[in-house]
Amino acid sequence: MDWIQILSNTVESILSPVTFAFVLASLGLAMHFGFAGLLNFGIAGFMAIGAYGYAISVLRFDLPWWGGMLVSIVAAIAFAILLGAPTLRLRGDYLAIVTIAAAEIARLLFLTNTFDDFTGSASGLFGYHDSFRAANPIPEGTYGFGPFTYSETDWWVRIFGLAVLAVVIWLLWALSRSPWGRVIKGIREDEDAVRALGKNVFAYKMQALIIGGVFGAMGGVIYALPSAVNPTVYVTSLTFFIWTALLLGGAATVFGPVLGSIIFWVLQAFLTNVLPALAQEGGILESLTSQQASTLRFILVGIGLMLIVIYRPQGIAGDKRELTFVK
């Protein structure tokens, strides 16, 4: 068991674009659920829309990288309006059901052969990096220390990702402290009370859905930025991973999702390295192949999610009074 390698890989994942994408998506979900009480079980769908929106704009419509990102944002807004218009006036469970279905529909549309010209169907999309790389101000070379040693391209992606993250965190923080945030908190607890005070509850919920959706889409963009757009990524289990990260950190806070995502992803990296090594080494996991041992982590995620919801629904950073599912 090469512990040095395992630990090195684990620590490195903190600065990985995948982690950033996760944080962004969970911040989006925090806006939906933590702040507005909206049950969105299709956050993976927003990420897919963000990723595909970017890649398709750059590859098929020759837009520059920032044009692609704008398209992602607009597409996310449209998707949110599409989801919210029929469901936000109904009970929360309906939004939950609709979002699961919508995310799957989106994914299948991206997967189908019919739009192969645009989406690349099962192969996905790749090779859209030139425009973004051309904008890189860092001179060629390798920088960093220890596990954080990257090329200038890799650093560019990470710095950009961190910048987007900073903006999103600031937005969420500013909104939560404002009178708008106060109305949203009220809506989460009791819509009728807020209506009786003359506030248009539907409009507020839609705004929250849109904002969180845009955050999720940016997560999808950052995810795809250094690599490729692969339809097998944006499945329902991704949504539940993000829920786990959100609940782990604290759904109704601003830093909770950040904390939860980092811990979640670091744990994932650790387990992805450790479990196969354990299987090879012999001992508890001797009877499993490396492949099987690696997938064991999904079981552990599931168990972890259940334990959080039952025993500490407010997460690490949350306030127990705000989020208890057991009345």
Place this chain on the structure above:
Amino acid sequence: MSNSEPDKATGLHSGDAKPGVAKVDPILKASNVTRKFGGLTAVNVEHVEIPRGAITALIGPNGAGKTTFFNLLTGFDSPDSGTMEFNGKSLSGMRSHQIAKLGQVRTFQLTKALSLLTVLENMKLGATDQAGEKILGSLIPQIWRKQEAEIEKRAGELLERFKLYEKRDDFAASLSGGQRKLLEMARALMTNPTLVMLDEPMAGVNPALTESLLEHVLDLKKEGMTVLFVEHDMHMVRHIADWVIVMAEGEIVAEGPPDQVMKEQAVIDAYLGSHQETDLGVVTGRIEVSDDGEDK
């Protein structure tokens, strides 16, 4: 009686005091309003007018349709037919928050103090036309800071009046039931309403707190607001109501000043009961009635 009798408004109606009588200065009018749930007709009001600047009580047995009618008037439910007018403006098709913006505010039978917000935040939520509540405006504190300070000042004054000032930074969840009632009323006043609709404001409030709540309701009238409330507490009704409307089985069966209405036999039979003034200990035979009478 420990308090002096409040000044009752008189001369509110034009014509005989019977169901549907017109009012001299109505703030709210409703005609031919019906609401059915499946086969059951919950509300069937031919005509009713609520007098401006007075305190009107809406009483009646359970299932009479009072809360349903309330919900129709405030936009929390839509009628199957009929017209409703508030200050001359038609309410058809209007949603609850739009009606609230017109100057009507309502409270709920099950108090809706927002427990996860502090008392002060609850109050600030009540203020209308807040620039900071718009999504873009909220991101630029400079736009709403000044308004927020004014709102906070006004909220503080109201909280003082309702004796909740010390609790302003506590979560509303930590308030007792009676204090939550007060908070809901105070918060409703932040909207600067012209018509205050209270749905069973005394429900679950212990009798000693009732008196101070009543004083607050009377203050509303002194400040020029109109009050419409649903209640079962007849002592409250008799004490502060200028006008009483009685509903039964979805229809208005009687209207008039409290003393008059509460003497009508039909109202007594269906609603008040004949023991209003008697001691139930006597009625159930648990107490001997002495010669000079144990009756109240």
Place this chain on the structure above:
Amino acid sequence: MSQPVVEIKDLYAGYLPGVNILNGANLYANEGELIGIIGPNGAGKSTLLKSMFGMVKIREGSIELNGENIIGLKANKLVAKGVGFVPQNNNVFPSLTIEENLQMGLYQAPSRFTERLEFVTEIFSELGKRLKQRAGSLSGGERQMVAMARALMMEPEVLLLDEPSAGLSPVRQDEAFIRVSDINKAGVTVIMVEQNARRCLQISDRGYVLDQGVDAVTGSGRELMDDPKVVELYLGNLGA
């Protein structure tokens, strides 16, 4: 002196960890008594009642039924021991008929149905005529009746009532109180929590005024009604 049917000593209890609603409350009820519990909101009246039915976490103190400790017993055991509970809300099964609701009350001893039905419909004559009606179509006051009748099906020794007059119109409230008195006269010890303090004390043999989780004042129903301090703090002057 024979032992009281129910005896609560020095009870500390609450719902959330670390927060006590009852802070050393005491109460006792002799056989055949009608006990009224009144007091301000948040005083712990309902909590005291619910603690007798195992619905609240007991931190300290004792609750005894005929000398036997009943803390920690589940509802089915309590019912079998003769304790009946009528909650304030959600007290009937709306999709079941009145008859079926009453059958639910007797599910531990179904063979006694006919006999108990006779007893219960004597007190609640209107129910007897409408046994096949769906409970969901009943008004609030009628549901109260069904809930009380259901609790009586198991022939309880002690009946616990949580605000039986809540939300009822004046005439129905009076009916409810008279009914409770009738039930008590038929031999059932009754402990009731009430918001309508005046009416409650008028029919109570003894009463407790609960304030901040302790029994602040106690005495006979009449004594409490005439006590000026009680009147000022809890009854209010409007009814006087």
